Amino acid sequence: MARVPIDVETEIDRFCNSIKQDTYTRSVDIALATVYIFKKLIGESKWSNASELIALIRSQAHRLNQGQPVDSITFNITSNISNSIPIINVEDEVSVQRLKPELMDDLNWYSSEIELSVKNLSQQALAHIHANELILTLGYSYTVEQFFKYASSKKRQFHVFILEHAPFFTGHKMAINLSQLNIPVTVVTDSAVFAIMARVNKIVIGTRSLLANGGLTAKSGTYNLALAAKNYNVPLLVCAPTYKFSPTYLPSFDPVMCNSFPSPENILSYESIFQSSLDIIVPMHDYVPPELVTLIIGSGMGNAPSYVYRIVSELYSAEDNDLERLQKESLR
Numbered sequence: 001m002a003r004v005p006i007d008v009e010t011e012i013d014r015f016c017n018s019i020k021q022d023t024y025t026r027s028v029d030i031a032l033a034t035v036y037i038f039k040k041l042i043g044e045s046k047w048s049n050a051s052e053l054i055a056l057i058r059s060q061a062h063r064l065n066q067g068q069p070v071d072s073i074t075f076n077i078t079s080n081i082s083n084s085i086p087i088i089n090v091e092d093e094v095s096v097q098r099l100k101p102e103l104m105d106d107l108n109w110y111s112s113e114i115e116l117s118v119k120n121l122s123q124q125a126l127a128h129i130h131a132n133e134l135i136l137t138l139g140y141s142y143t144v145e146q147f148f149k150y151a152s153s154k155k156r157q158f159h160v161f162i163l164e165h166a167p168f169f170t171g172h173k174m175a176i177n178l179s180q181l182n183i184p185v186t187v188v189t190d191s192a193v194f195a196i197m198a199r200v201n202k203i204v205i206g207t208r209s210l211l212a213n214g215g216l217t218a219k220s221g222t223y224n225l226a227l228a229a230k231n232y233n234v235p236l237l238v239c240a241p242t243y244k245f246s247p248t249y250l251p252s253f254d255p256v257m258c259n260s261f262p263s264p265e266n267i268l269s270y271e272s273i274f275q276s277s278l279d280i281i282v283p284m285h286d287y288v289p290p291e292l293v294t295l296i297i298g299s300g301m302g303n304a305p306s307y308v309y310r311i312v313s314e315l316y317s318a319e320d321n322d323l324e325r326l327q328k329e330s331l332r
Contacts, residue, residue: 003046004060011040012063019074026142027073027208031114031243034064034077039107042100050099057082072209072217072246076316079247081107083317117241117299118146124297125151128237133158133201136193136234139165139219140174141206143239147297148204152183159184161200165221166190167266167282190221197228202235210240212249212312214290214305220283226292235294242299245308247316260284 015037024030041060047053061078084106121143129135129151135158137144148160160178164171164187175185188196203225207218216222216238229236264280290305303311 004041004056005044008037008040008044012037012060016063027244028114028118028142028241030073031077032111034074035081035107035111035114037064038077038081039104042103042107053099053103054082072248073243075248076209076243076246079316080110080243083315113299114241114243117243118143120299121239121241121297122146122150124302126154126156128202128204128295128297128302129156129158130201131157134161134199135159136161136163136196136200136203136225137174138163138171138205138221138225139168140170140177141239143206143241144204145174145177147239148178148183149181152181159186161186161188161196163188163190163193163221163225165219170219190224193221193225194228194231197232197234200234202237203229204237204239206239207244208285209246210238210244210296210308211246212309214293214296214308216288216293217285218288220286223286223288223292226288230292236292237295237297237302238293239297242311242315245298245312245315247312 015033018024019030024033038057041056042053045056047056057078061075061082064074064078125147137160151158160183162171162175162185166189171187175187178185205218205222205225207216209217211217226236262282262284264282267282268280293305295302296305296308298311
């Protein structure tokens with residue numbers, strides 16, 4: 001039976017608390033922190049063979065997913081790591097002395113891949129952003145910012161319209177960052193998305209997770225944006241590094257189970273509430289079905305949403321598709 005050292009237990013608890021408190025501002029930081037947890041777990045825990053290690057990883061995966069029941073990044077990393085163990089270890093009884101260094105090398109390579117994923121993705125910008133185009137985006141996304149930054153560094157001229165993403169107004173941050181790169185920007189209210197759609201050439205957005213059916217769980221307002229784009233036949237491009245590809249399906253999207261709800265004070269302050277029974281719901285995410293997405297720009301190349309399942313089947317095993325069950329267990 002594998003044993004987890006106290007300091008690793010403490011590290012896992014600290015990570016889960018950071019997720020619950022929304023300490024991480026970028027999804028890449030969550031991915032790297034998850035890999036770091038597994039480095040400590042594999043490197044410092046007491047296990048004697050691969051089957052014990054897989055059992056150890058899966059037992060701790062539930063704890064990690066409890067920290068973010070509405071997000072799949074930790075689940076994706078966990079599934080990818082557990083899927084790599086049978087590949088490295090064909091025979092169950094291979095020695096720890098041989099297996100552990102191979103796994104640590106694999107995790108170091110995986111960390112490097114995550115760190116370079118946004119850079120590799122952004123280098124495809126010139127293939128999708130053409131001269132003098134008007135491009136629409138929603139709120140702030142680090143990946144999309146780097147995508148635009150690379151195109152601008154190669155002297156590509158374009159103009160970006162930014163939906164402000166109320167009530168969080170993260171679009172203002174995107175506007176400031178892009179203007180500092182001398183990229184022309186215009187901030188637009190979310191309610192004007194349909195009116196402005198006829199003017200833009202394409203839409204470039206980020207996503208929180210990319211599901212196995214090609215659908216998205218993205219920031220609130222993305223579904224409205226995608227519907228308007230579909231009406232005007234404007235291409236919707238989604239920037240999604242490989243660690244955001246999830247082996248799960250959400251055909252019947254549950255807006256409660258698969259969402260998070262921050263304080264509604266940005267919309268209506270507590271002093272303004274005149275009814276004690278008033279409920280104000282502020283969802284953080286939207287589900288966007290694959291038929292509203294034109295192209296997925298990953299770390300390697302662009303693919304249609306219908307091809308995502310093929311990529312997912314190469315990244316994960318067939319068993320790693322039960323995030324919905326883990327989410328429900330985490331919320332009990």
